[in-house]
Amino acid sequence: MQKWLLKPPKSEEFLRLLMAWRVWVAGAVVGAVVAALVYIVAPPRYRAQATVLVDQNVEQVIPEERSDLLISTYLQRETDKLVELAWSDQVLTQLSTVIGIPVAGLRDGRLYLSQPGDGSWHFLASAPDADTASAIASAWARSFSEIVQTKPTGISTLLEINFTQEQDLPVERAVSVGVYVFSGSLLGAALLAFGLLFIDRRDA
Numbered sequence: 636m637q638k639w640l641l642k643p644p645k646s647e648e649f650l651r652l653l654m655a656w657r658v659w660v661a662g663a664v665v666g667a668v669v670a671a672l673v674y675i676v677a678p679p680r681y682r683a684q685a686t687v688l689v690d691q692n693v694e695q696v697i698p699e700e701r702s703d704l705l706i707s708t709y710l711q712r713e714t715d716k717l718v719e720l721a722w723s724d725q726v727l728t729q730l731s732t733v734i735g736i737p738v739a740g741l742r743d744g745r746l747y748l749s750q751p752g753d754g755s756w757h758f759l760a761s762a763p764d765a766d767t768a769s770a771i772a773s774a775w776a777r778s779f780s781e782i783v784q785t786k787p788t789g790i791s792t793l794l795e796i797n798f799t800q801e802q803d804l805p806v807e808r809a810v811s812v813g814v815y816v817f818s819g820s821l822l823g824a825a826l827l828a829f830g831l832l833f834i835d836r837r838d839a
Contacts, residue, residue: 665827666820667816670815673819674815680763680768681764681807681808683769684804685775685798686758686800687755687776687798688754691794692794713791717783720783720787721758722742726778744761747759755799760775776800
């Protein structure tokens with residue numbers, strides 16, 4: 636039995652499998668249908684996005700002889716500080732007070748920070764319902780903005796911040812149905828094809 640399992644398949648077996656296009660199509664269709672049903676029965680959580688505009692005012696910090704390396708280094712250093720602040724106990728404690736979720740619960744993958752840098756920062760939050768996700772994302776971005784505006788230690792006094800998207804936030808499923816269907820079709824085709832290969836070798 637072990638020798639049979641470890642024995643590599645013959646080239647004819649692979650060729651026969653590649654020519655059996657109906658197997659691949661059937662597997663893909665079955666996998667897509669199953670994935671769609673899973674999406675309907677147990678859909679992923681909602682994800683809302685709030686946007687904050689961050690301007691580092693580099694031209695005022697480095698007014699002369701600005702090199703790309705110097706600007707990039709400065710922006711990366713300042714961005715790292717702001718990212719740490721966004722995830723800090725200070726910001727999350729204020730957020731926890733507003734929405735009533737413990738800080739530990741906020742650190743369990745519920746929050747996600749996208750595109751931090753010099754420009755638009757996207758604060759995303761996931762929840763079982765759209766209203767809760769929107770409320771958490773908006774409160775997180777607001778808490779971050781309010782604390783940054785107090786210019787805590789280490790934050791540049793020239794930094795400007797503007798809460799640009801606070802209401803009527805875009806809300807969607809954390810994972811789209813298209814991703815489910817596509818992944819299910821690939822998995823279904825692969826499983827059915829290799830299953831038939833396994834059966835063919837067993838019968839040989």
